[in-house]
Every structure is written in structure tokens, then in C-alpha cells.
Amino acid sequence: MSQTYGSLFLLKLGSKNLVVVSDPNLATQVLHSQGVEFGSRPRNVVFDIFTGNGQDMVFTVYGDHWRKMRRIMTLPFFTNKVVNNYSNMWEQEMDLVVKDLKANEIVRTEGTVIRKRLQLMLYNIMYRMMFDSKFESQEDPLFIQATRFNSERSRLAQSFEYNYGDFIPLLRPFLRGYLNKCKDLQTRRLAFFNNYFIEKRR
Known part of the structure; x- marks a missing residue:
């Protein structure tokens, strides 16, 4: 399409406009030089459910709230001090992967x-940093539940079942059942974190 219409063109998808940039210099302008103007990601009804109307860092509009979220995320997880403090823990979790593989005859x-097993390692690194807690093994019921919640969330968030409602708003009433599934999942997911991790960390 860029060969036909050029390096910058507009696609109209239902009620939404999509600008396509295929030239590297223009892409640099969009992503870097003028990143503030183009930094906010488009939202939709499903992600609004999963992010509290864009209150997370990924889908929030660039501005004061985004800067507050960046501070909240940076201080406990991404400063040099935190990285140094947790580096031994990361190495421990990686060593456990190697030990588990060595101990398994089938391997x-x-x-x-x-x-x-790598998924368990990544979950343990994140949960130890966020909640000072970890999963015992791949068979840990809490690990199984956490991965199921995240898999179901990804499936619902990426499904074509709801996309038509974003592009043709008149059809959104037909999404009521689908959106109720999303709300139910989000309620159960938040309850899971509150019951097993957040209350314990407090």
C-alpha cells in the first residue's frame, strides 16, 4: 500500500482513522522527535475494563497521571539501587532453573x-519484587491460577470478538455479554491478588 499511496497515508476503518507511516525518517519524527504528541496509545472498551479506564501506565494518556505512574513504577523496580539489591535474587532464580533441569532425568x-519453567522463573522474579512472595513449583496451585488469569485476560483482550465494536460503535450493544465476561475476569483477578498477595504484603 505504501508503494501505491506513499510513505504516509490514512486508512479509515469504520469510525476510526489509522495513519500509516512507513518512511524511517518520518517514523523517527513520530516515535522520537515528537513522541510527546504521539505518545498516548489508543484505548478500547475491553482495555478500559482491564486497566480501570486507562489508569495503568501503558494505556493512560501522556500527562500528569502518566508521570505519576512512571514514578510509582521506577522507584520500587528500576532504580540502580533496586537493581543492585535484587540482582542476587535474579541469579538465584536462574540457578534454580539450571538445577531443576539437571535433576530431571527425562531432560x-x-x-x-x-x-x-522459564515462565515460573519470570513470575517468581516479579512476585518477589512486588509482593515478597514466590511460587514453589509449576504445580503450585497459585501459580496455575495466576497463569490462567493472565492467559484468559490476553485471550479476551486480543480477540476479534469485540473489535467490531471499536470500529462500529452502533454495534456495541451486542458486546454486552462479552464485556460482562471481561468484567467478571477482572473482578476475580483483582480478588486473587488481594487475597493472596497484597494483604500479605501489607
Whole structure:
């Protein structure tokens, strides 16, 4: 399409306008030089449910709230001091992956897909930093529940079942059942965090 219409063109998708930038110099202008003007991500009805109407850092409009969220995220997780304090913990979790693989006879003879084990490692790193808590193993019921919640959230957030409501607002009333599923999942997910992690951390 860029060969036909040029390096900058407009697509009208229902009620939404989508600007396509394919030239590297123009993309630099959009993403870097004028990043403040183009920094806010488009929102939709499903992400509003999962992010409290864009109150997270990813979908919030660039401005005061975004800057507050950046401070909230940076101080406990991304300063040099925090990185240094947690570096030993990260190494411990990585060492545990290697030890688990070495101890598993099936790995030596048949091999294994380590995606799940790496997922456990990443969850433990995040949960130890956020909640001072970790999952015991891949069979830990809380780990299974946490991964299910996140998988279901991703499935609902990326589904084509609701996209038509964003582009054709007149059809949004037909989304009521789908949006109720999203609200129910968000309620159960927040209750899970509150019951097992946030209250404990307090």
C-alpha cells in the first residue's frame, strides 16, 4: 500500500482513522522527535475494563497521571539501587532453573520444552519484587491460577470478538455479554491478588 499511496497515508476503518507511516525518517519524527504528541496509545472498551479506564501506565494518556505512574513504577523496580539489591535474587532464580533441569532425568534422555519453567522463573522474579512472595513449583496451585488469569485476560483482550465494536460503535450493544465476561475476569483477578498477595504484603 505504501508503494501505491506513499510513505504516509490514512486508512479509515469504520469510525476510526489509522495513519500509516512507513518512511524511517518520518517514523523517527513520530516515535522520537515528537513522541510527546504521539505518545498516548489508543484505548478500547475491553482495555478500559482491564486497566480501570486507562489508569495503568501503558494505556493512560501522556500527562500528569502518566508521570505519576512512571514514578510509582521506577522507584520500587528500576532504580540502580533496586537493581543492585535484587540482582542476587535474579541469579538465584536462574540457578534454580539450571538445577531443576539437571535433576530431571527425562531432560537428559528425551529433552524438554523449558518455556513453562522459564515462565515460573519470570513470575517468581516479579512476585518477589512486588509482593515478597514466590511460587514453589509449576504445580503450585497459585501459580496455575495466576497463569490462567493472565492467559484468559490476553485471550479476551486480543480477540476479534469485540473489535467490531471499536470500529462500529452502533454495534456495541451486542458486546454486552462479552464485556460482562471481561468484567467478571477482572473482578476475580483483582480478588486473587488481594487475597493472596497484597494483604500479605501489607
